[in-house]
Amino acid sequence: xxxxxxxxxxxxxxxxxxxxxSGSAIPAAADAGITDDPLVLVTATVRDGTPVDEIPxxxxxxxxxxxxxxxxxxxxxxxxxxxxxxxxxxxVVLDPMRPDPVVxxxxxxxxxxxxxxxxxxxxxxxxPHAFTLxxxxxxxxxxxxxxxxxxxxxxxxxxxxxxxxxxxxxxxPITSHAVIxxxxxxxxxxxxxxxxxNF
Numbered sequence: 001x002x003x004x005x006x007x008x009x010x011x012x013x014x015x016x017x018x019x020x021x022s023g024s025a026i027p028a029a030a031d032a033g034i035t036d037d038p039l040v041l042v043t044a045t046v047r048d049g050t051p052v053d054e055i056p057x058x059x060x061x062x063x064x065x066x067x068x069x070x071x072x073x074x075x076x077x078x079x080x081x082x083x084x085x086x087x088x089x090x091x092v093v094l095d096p097m098r099p100d101p102v103v104x105x106x107x108x109x110x111x112x113x114x115x116x117x118x119x120x121x122x123x124x125x126x127x128p129h130a131f132t133l134x135x136x137x138x139x140x141x142x143x144x145x146x147x148x149x150x151x152x153x154x155x156x157x158x159x160x161x162x163x164x165x166x167x168x169x170x171x172x173p174i175t176s177h178a179v180i181x182x183x184x185x186x187x188x189x190x191x192x193x194x195x196x197x198n199f
Contacts, residue, residue, distance in 0.1 A: 044085040045141030046092075049108045053135045057089055057108040061124040067176040069121045070193040071133070075152045076185040087113030087139045112136045112174070119193070123174050133180060134170025144170050154185040162190040 049057040073080040084101040085092055087110035095104040102116040111125045112135060123131050137144040146156050146169065158165040158172060159181040165172055172180055179193045 044083045044088075044114070046085075047087070047089055047110070047139070047141075049089045052110065052139045055111050055131075055135060055139065057087070057110045060109050061111070061126060064124065064126040065128045066122070066124045067174075068195060068199045069123065069174045069176070069178040069180060070119050070195070071121055071136075072119055072179075072181045072191055072193070073149055074181070074183045074186075074188040075149070076154070077188055080150075080152075081117060082114065082119045084114055084116045086136070087111075110139050112139050120195070120199070121174060131174040132170060133172035133174060134168075136174065137170070149182050149184050152184045157183045157187060159183070159190045162192070 047057065051057070071082055073082065084094075085103050085106075088103055088106035089108040091107055092103055093105040095102040100117055103114075109124070111123065111129065112131055113122050113124075114120065115122060121136055123129070134144055137150075140150075142150040144150075147153060149156055149169075156169060158169050160172060161179055169182065172178075174180075177195055177199075179190075181188070181190055
């Protein structure tokens with residue numbers, strides 16, 4: 001089960017929809033490390049379109065290079081929430097027909113972005129481009145290393161398409177239909193993902 005609200009010691013913070021449209025990332029309760037409570041990563045940082053890692057933002061790319069990968073993050077065995085709206089710029093329009101946040105339109109999109117909370121990363125560029133997980137995290141505004149994923153600290157293991165990835169997690173390539181899993185703390189067996197038929 002994915003947790004869609006941020007938790008604090010005082011209780012639940014406002015709903016994700018409000019947070020996703022706020023000005024900057026809101027830190028999770030456990031920014032000092034892993035707690036006993038289910039941990040949710042911070043919301044998407046709302047960016048102004050300034051290039052990140054030389055990746056620009058602009059109108060949705062029409063045609064060209066367009067692939068999808070999937071990212072799962074487990075923190076001490078709990079599936080963390082990957083927010084909608086990573087890599088999109090204001091104003092953000094959410095699909096009013098969906099009960100969960102789905103970005104229907106935005107002023108601009110980075111070449112790496114998310115539309116919803118499914119964990120699918122959209123990689124879109126005018127021509128083929130080699131993207132990495134580290135670039136995605138930089139656009140998200142969150143750290144990624146062998147000992148940290150966002151605010152969660154602990155030993156990080158990486159699985160790509162079910163196989164251990166021994167190098168720096170930042171160097172994981174984002175390729176078509178890659179299924180990437182990060183485990184922080186307790187190990188979780190690889191969880192496959194089935195992409196929608198139109199992906």
